[in-house]
Amino acid sequence: MISKHIRAIIFDFDGTLVDSMNLWHQIDVDFLGRRGLVCPDDLSMAISGKSFTETAEYFKERFLLPDSIAKIKAEWDEMSRNTILNEIGFKPGALPFLSWVYAHSIPMAIATSNTRSTLELFLPQYGIDRYFHSLHFTCEVGRGKPHPDVFLDAAKALDVLPEHCLAFEDTLEGIHGAQSAGMAVISVDDALQTHRVDRIKESSLYHIHNFRELMTPEFSKNFIGD
Structure with missing residues (x-):
């Protein structure tokens, strides 16, 4: 009660x-795939609850990305925007x-x-x-x-x-x-x-x-x- x-x-x-949530998992897979990387099985659990910025920081550190935090976030935003607005x-x-x-x-x-x-x-x-x-x-x-x-x-x-x-x-x-x-x-x-x-x-x-x-x-x- x-x-x-x-x-x-x-x-x-x-x-x-x-x-x-499936959208965000696919974005992780596609984002890493663009860089020749395989999405690890433990990634969803590792980033669960993190802010957008914290997640970008985690990706940059874990996958040794040369991209800036701002560039990573902008790419995710671009990848997700149309799907969230029109398909979710x-x-x-x-x-x-x-x-x-x-x-x-x-x-x-x-x-x-x-x-x-x-x-x-x-x-x-x-x-x-x-x-x-x-x-x-x-x-x-x-x-x-x-x-x-x-x-x-x-x-x-x-x-x-x-x-x-x-x-x-x-x-x-x-x-x-x-x-x-x-x-x-x-x-x-x-x-x-x-x-x-x-x-x-x-x-x-x-x-x-x-x-x-x-x-x-x-x-x-x-x-x-x-």
Whole structure:
């Protein structure tokens, strides 16, 4: 049961609101392939939760890349932009749930390792940019997940105490970051996290496959206080 003291919701983006984690894995494969390198099996785990900048720094160091951090990030941005804007879909039930929460006047924010430029193009396409009070990026706060910084930044902008925020995440790093900030967490099923799903379930308040699971009178009563 979710306590009635929850007064705001903070969403991760990739793997939580949108089904985009396979895209990022393919970008890793293609980016390294352009340089004659094979994507190692442990890469996804090694970079999980890192900010965009931290991930670029990791790639540069691990693969001894001559490219600057700025050039690596720009190439990833170029590789991902069209696919995210035109081919990536929402997780099951995510759009109806966002509309439902917005209709109940619950403040929402996004805390993500993606880029501001991408989200500021993506969200208006679906007319949901107005749903979010603010957008928060691990690159802009200086540290990725599992550090709590991006969640604390979102809570501050929402003017809600962290312990009064509910976070939605798909990775252990995101869950731990939100919990370190003092937030309750609901985990969202994602195919790329299957190998860790038991730990994810154990670490979160609820684990959902479809956001519609929460669009119930019980959730409304316990969360919104209706």
